[in-house]
Amino acid sequence: MLRHRYGARAGRGGLTGAWLDGLVTGDLIPGPSGAAPALAPVDADLVVSLDGVTVRRAGAALLHHLDWQVELDERWVVLGPNGAGKTTLLNLAGGRLHPTAGVAHVLGEQLGRTDVTELRTRIGLSTAALAERIPGDERVVDVVVTASWSVVGRWREEYDSGDEARAQALLGQFGVAGLANRRYGTLSEGERKRVQIARALMTDPELLLLDEPAAGLDLGGREDLVARLAELASDPDAPALVLVTHHVEEVPPGFTHALLLRDGDAVAQGLLTDVLTGDNLSKTFGLPLLVERHGDRYTARAD
Numbered sequence: 001m002l003r004h005r006y007g008a009r010a011g012r013g014g015l016t017g018a019w020l021d022g023l024v025t026g027d028l029i030p031g032p033s034g035a036a037p038a039l040a041p042v043d044a045d046l047v048v049s050l051d052g053v054t055v056r057r058a059g060a061a062l063l064h065h066l067d068w069q070v071e072l073d074e075r076w077v078v079l080g081p082n083g084a085g086k087t088t089l090l091n092l093a094g095g096r097l098h099p100t101a102g103v104a105h106v107l108g109e110q111l112g113r114t115d116v117t118e119l120r121t122r123i124g125l126s127t128a129a130l131a132e133r134i135p136g137d138e139r140v141v142d143v144v145v146t147a148s149w150s151v152v153g154r155w156r157e158e159y160d161s162g163d164e165a166r167a168q169a170l171l172g173q174f175g176v177a178g179l180a181n182r183r184y185g186t187l188s189e190g191e192r193k194r195v196q197i198a199r200a201l202m203t204d205p206e207l208l209l210l211d212e213p214a215a216g217l218d219l220g221g222r223e224d225l226v227a228r229l230a231e232l233a234s235d236p237d238a239p240a241l242v243l244v245t246h247h248v249e250e251v252p253p254g255f256t257h258a259l260l261l262r263d264g265d266a267v268a269q270g271l272l273t274d275v276l277t278g279d280n281l282s283k284t285f286g287l288p289l290l291v292e293r294h295g296d297r298y299t300a301r302a303d
């Protein structure tokens, strides 16, 4: 079992692992015997780089020839209707699945040519599928601390006081320190979401992927979570962030970029202020929408 090494992240200095040593832009990394050589990523600051990526399942393209790049200091929101391919994209960026076609690099590693077990230790992922696996009788602090060993459900793994202290601090960062000794199953949906994000941050990841973190929250819970994510987004030491949502109201201040997906295709992508327009959102959701910006927040309604 592979233990995460939290705190090992070397600031925001870029991906300077040995794999890049001696390589220049466009150099070829030798592939496995018989396989085509892989192109090195062009920029060491790229956290995610998709080049013509397609993901097919049961004959359907869940993602279709997608080009997308996330840099170290960027905070992305991925918006789109049900079935657009958002979770598929997060699972790809999280090293949970490989492209059917095209080339995907995550944290400098090419999917399909790297040990994803190692890669996953560098990525914080919070999805409904992972949340469903958390035992209801687990202590909240254990839900967070067990991320160190990539397990859900504390068993015989060993943790030291530093692990527990970090888990407590993260729970505090998300306003749920007082719940540390409660059973996870007794928490409200809003409290669970915050615990899940604290868990995803436990390993000091270089990339944090959040799938619909505000889903199921009431208005107060949503606003509280949006404020806490805005705080995270403004922290220069925070990992690169990718947040999936259906609602522009859930875009936290400080997020910098947006990708709009529909039926596995990118409708628009780039700077948030350029991308979150009525035209783009209307194409994405398939109905005429009016999008308004109020300071650093957005609203949308049928036009």
Ligand SMILES: Nc1ncnc2c1ncn2[C@@H]1O[C@H](COP(=O)(O)OP(=O)(O)OP(=O)(O)O)[C@@H](O)[C@H]1O
Binding pocket: 057, 058, 060, 062, 080, 081, 082, 083, 084, 085, 086, 087, 088, 089
């Ligand atoms: N293993 C699979 N086999 C066949 N189709 C799949 C598979 N996994 C996902 N799909 C389909 O791919 C499409 C995209 O799924 P995905 O979960 O990525 O969408 P999404 O944008 O996250 O949707 P939602 O907003 O409803 O969560 C959906 O139509 C889904 O039914």
